[in-house]
Amino acid sequence: MNFPKDFIINGIHCGISKKPGKRDLALFYSKRKAKAAGVFTSNLVKAAPVLVSMNNLKKSASDIRAVLANSGCANACTGKRGLSDAIAECEMTADLLGLNPANVLVASTGVIGQYLPIEKVRKGIDDLAEKIVDDKNEPDNAIEAIMTTDTRKKASSGSFSIGSKKINVWGCVKGAGMIHPELKGLPACRRGRHATMLCFILTDADISQNLLRAALEKSVEDTFNCVSVDGDTSTNDSVFVLANASAENQAITKKDKYYLKFEKALGSVCLGLAKQIARDGEGATHLVEIEVRNAKDKVSAKKIASTVATSPLVKTAIFGADANWGRILGACGRAGVAVDPRKIDVYFNNLKVCKNSEKTNYSEKLAKKILNREEIKIILDLKQGNKSARYFTCDLSLDYVKINADYRS
Amino acid sequence: MNFPKDFIINGIHCGISKKPGKRDLALFYSKRKAKAAGVFTSNLVKAAPVLVSMNNLKKSASDIRAVLANSGCANACTGKRGLSDAIAECEMTADLLGLNPANVLVASTGVIGQYLPIEKVRKGIDDLAEKIVDDKNEPDNAIEAIMTTDTRKKASSGSFSIGSKKINVWGCVKGAGMIHPELKGLPACRRGRHATMLCFILTDADISQNLLRAALEKSVEDTFNCVSVDGDTSTNDSVFVLANASAENQAITKKDKYYLKFEKALGSVCLGLAKQIARDGEGATHLVEIEVRNAKDKVSAKKIASTVATSPLVKTAIFGADANWGRILGACGRAGVAVDPRKIDVYFNNLKVCKNSEKTNYSEKLAKKILNREEIKIILDLKQGNKSARYFTCDLSLDYVKINADYRS
Numbered sequence: 001m002n003f004p005k006d007f008i009i010n011g012i013h014c015g016i017s018k019k020p021g022k023r024d025l026a027l028f029y030s031k032r033k034a035k036a037a038g039v040f041t042s043n044l045v046k047a048a049p050v051l052v053s054m055n056n057l058k059k060s061a062s063d064i065r066a067v068l069a070n071s072g073c074a075n076a077c078t079g080k081r082g083l084s085d086a087i088a089e090c091e092m093t094a095d096l097l098g099l100n101p102a103n104v105l106v107a108s109t110g111v112i113g114q115y116l117p118i119e120k121v122r123k124g125i126d127d128l129a130e131k132i133v134d135d136k137n138e139p140d141n142a143i144e145a146i147m148t149t150d151t152r153k154k155a156s157s158g159s160f161s162i163g164s165k166k167i168n169v170w171g172c173v174k175g176a177g178m179i180h181p182e183l184k185g186l187p188a189c190r191r192g193r194h195a196t197m198l199c200f201i202l203t204d205a206d207i208s209q210n211l212l213r214a215a216l217e218k219s220v221e222d223t224f225n226c227v228s229v230d231g232d233t234s235t236n237d238s239v240f241v242l243a244n245a246s247a248e249n250q251a252i253t254k255k256d257k258y259y260l261k262f263e264k265a266l267g268s269v270c271l272g273l274a275k276q277i278a279r280d281g282e283g284a285t286h287l288v289e290i291e292v293r294n295a296k297d298k299v300s301a302k303k304i305a306s307t308v309a310t311s312p313l314v315k316t317a318i319f320g321a322d323a324n325w326g327r328i329l330g331a332c333g334r335a336g337v338a339v340d341p342r343k344i345d346v347y348f349n350n351l352k353v354c355k356n357s358e359k360t361n362y363s364e365k366l367a368k369k370i371l372n373r374e375e376i377k378i379i380l381d382l383k384q385g386n387k388s389a390r391y392f393t394c395d396l397s398l399d400y401v402k403i404n405a406d407y408r409s
Numbered sequence: 410m411n412f413p414k415d416f417i418i419n420g421i422h423c424g425i426s427k428k429p430g431k432r433d434l435a436l437f438y439s440k441r442k443a444k445a446a447g448v449f450t451s452n453l454v455k456a457a458p459v460l461v462s463m464n465n466l467k468k469s470a471s472d473i474r475a476v477l478a479n480s481g482c483a484n485a486c487t488g489k490r491g492l493s494d495a496i497a498e499c500e501m502t503a504d505l506l507g508l509n510p511a512n513v514l515v516a517s518t519g520v521i522g523q524y525l526p527i528e529k530v531r532k533g534i535d536d537l538a539e540k541i542v543d544d545k546n547e548p549d550n551a552i553e554a555i556m557t558t559d560t561r562k563k564a565s566s567g568s569f570s571i572g573s574k575k576i577n578v579w580g581c582v583k584g585a586g587m588i589h590p591e592l593k594g595l596p597a598c599r600r601g602r603h604a605t606m607l608c609f610i611l612t613d614a615d616i617s618q619n620l621l622r623a624a625l626e627k628s629v630e631d632t633f634n635c636v637s638v639d640g641d642t643s644t645n646d647s648v649f650v651l652a653n654a655s656a657e658n659q660a661i662t663k664k665d666k667y668y669l670k671f672e673k674a675l676g677s678v679c680l681g682l683a684k685q686i687a688r689d690g691e692g693a694t695h696l697v698e699i700e701v702r703n704a705k706d707k708v709s710a711k712k713i714a715s716t717v718a719t720s721p722l723v724k725t726a727i728f729g730a731d732a733n734w735g736r737i738l739g740a741c742g743r744a745g746v747a748v749d750p751r752k753i754d755v756y757f758n759n760l761k762v763c764k765n766s767e768k769t770n771y772s773e774k775l776a777k778k779i780l781n782r783e784e785i786k787i788i789l790d791l792k793q794g795n796k797s798a799r800y801f802t803c804d805l806s807l808d809y810v811k812i813n814a815d816y817r818s
Contacts, residue, residue, distance in 0.1 A: 311640070329644075330454060
């Protein structure tokens with residue numbers, strides 16, 4: 001992992017989560033002023049921390065120093081009390097670290113409709129601030145602290161050079177259910193999608209705030225906004241990127257080749273994290289990539305990919321390793337895109353199971369073998385144009401239902 | 410049950426279905442010329458029988474005599490061969506009963522992408538024709554013959570009078586999975602939704618074809634087009650109504666009070682059937698009615714109701730009898746409708762669990778009790794206007810996944 005300079009991150013248990021001893025509060029801290037950008041859920045029902053972070057970014061996007069994140073409670077649908085709790089989190093963090101509350105961002109994930117146990121949080125922030133002061137950088141602890149139903153720690157990193165300077169990009173993410181992000185930038189500029197996914201990306205690049213934001217918004221479009229576990233867009237989705245300039249590179253201030261290098265590195269980290277989310281989807285036994293090829297335009301391709309990726313019938317068939325391509329075609333036909341229903345080809349990996357919307361002479365045995373693999377690719381060829389899109393999802397298993405039938409208890 | 414005059418319906422086993430001895434071919438026959446109307450799936454991938462029935466209705470909507478329906482094979486994604494098989498079904502039926510092929514409609518449900526075993530169907534039509542000639546009206550057999558994963562026979566009926574004449578309306582339906590009908594009339598005039606549901610409604614009313622069609626299109630909008638089991642709109646959804654005038658009422662030829670009586674009776678039969686579909690959804694343990702109140706307009710209300718009704722997180726919570734109203738609010742916020750996210754109330758039956766988007770002081774014990782009932786009502790009050798809509802769905806259970814993970818085997 002390439003970890004950027006001058007960031008300290010850690011996580012502790014303070015008792016928000018009901019799981020005994022599980023870390024539930026994380027702090028991402030930059031020793032230096034960092035430029036920051038964020039994209040947030042487009043769900044109209046936005047959690048208090050989302051509203052507070054959006055506001056702080058509006059005020060202070062060129063001077064963010066810390067992001068506080070908790071699991072165990074979403075602080076969503078909590079009204080005025082929820083808002084004042086989220087603001088209090090910023091104040092408490094700022095107080096201890098000698099910052100302005102607007103330098104602090106917040107994020108929460110967990111049960112909706114419950115209030116934060118703010119005294120436990122206060123104690124937790126105390127503990128975290130101590131670790132920061134002691135220079136204790138423990139990424140694994142921070143990652144654990146944001147996990148809910150996640151079964152794996154999810155991180156990804158990359159690096160590139162500008163002249164003699166090496167620039168690191170590192171990110172971690174949580175998210176397993178309520179995953180269908182429709183993230184949009186600030187101010188509301190795009191339609192987004194769904195999940196609780198929280199993502200924290202840190203880089204030591206020196207880059208202008210505008211370009212940092214542009215790179216983030218571009219990166220999420222083909223990564224987090226193309227992941228679905230269950231089609232349910234969360235009230236809490238947030239992706240943050242902090243850039244603290246500690247790499248001391250020549251500052252990236254225009255869309256030149258260095259900007260493109262940065263964008264590529266950031267996109268690659270986001271893609272790595274997005275795929276890890278789908279693979280670790282609640283109850284998932286497969287990572288499924290849906291590719292729609294030769295569509296008239298990219299929006300249509302994405303719409304079909306998204307519809308196939310969220311079809312319960314497609315997802316249960318994959319759980320059963322059943323090559324039921326008819327359900328894939330059925331989902332494609334209801335996506336609201338004008339396709340020629342007589343011309344679609346469907347592949348599992350490279351096995352063509354359907355040609356011109358009719359069965360090929362494929363081997364069911366081979367199809368089953370492919371569908372029993374951990375990673376599966378489904379390709380739909382529309383033969384209408386030359387645009388494509390892909391989407392990442394997982395199967396719908398018995399465990400998904402078990403996990404979600406009694407999530408609160 | 411009020412069964413209309415001069416219809417004979419029956420069902421037999423001919424071997425299309427893999428289940429030994431299960432009836433799989435049904436015939437709905439009118440002794441007299443019947444006016445007919447149909448609404449069909451809006452999925453662009455339409456099964457061959459849908460295309461053939463749409464075509465026959467265009468040619469001969471005032472003279473339909475028979476509808477042949479099978480389970481066990483959807484005859485969808487079957488290309489030219491599928492189309493000629495569906496046409497052959499009309500011809501074989503017409504031959505035996507002395508009709509023109511355009512007097513016959515067809516419908517299929519079952520696995521997508523497989524060809525009809527047409528010789529078995531031929532033999533089956535022979536057997537059915539014999540029963541028709543012998544005047545053997547056995548509705549239960551017809552209903553069984555259209556069932557796939559259905560666990561209950563679903564029928565509904567009603568009657569009303571015009572002067573001294575009693576008019577009967579009777580209908581049966583199949584449908585448990587791939588249920589989210591988006592039905593539209595002929596020619597394509599509305600956006601529809603998803604399922605394989607097949608519905609056959611018979612009436613002895615004397616009514617003009619135009620009004621029969623108008624009444625059907627109105628009736629499905631608040632009934633079948635407001636049912637979802639899994640959000641997957643089928644390639645095969647079809648609803649037929651046949652009116653053979655055997656009640657000898659004064660013909661209904663304009664939108665007068667008699668038309669309204671007819672429309673009401675038809676709507677009531679459709680509603681009864683729609684609710685039975687949701688109750689018998691694959692793996693369902695609850696019938697769930699979602700009511701959205703005080704929306705700005707009906708389209709918005711329906712959009713929110715539909716989003717809540719198809720949310721996997723809401724549906725798994727109901728399976729677990731977990732009063733997780735936060736998920737309901739989350740689904741509402743992602744429905745694509747401009748709601749005020751701070752003003753929403755949520756009820757389970759009459760228990761207000763959320764007021765102005767925040768938790769009330771409700772009893773979890775009582776909420777659990779309500780959610781353990783077979784029928785549950787979820788109400789969202791948006792406080793924006795005075796329009797409302799309701800949607801019928803079921804929970805998402807372990808059995809749903811089991812049923813659909815190996816549907817083809």
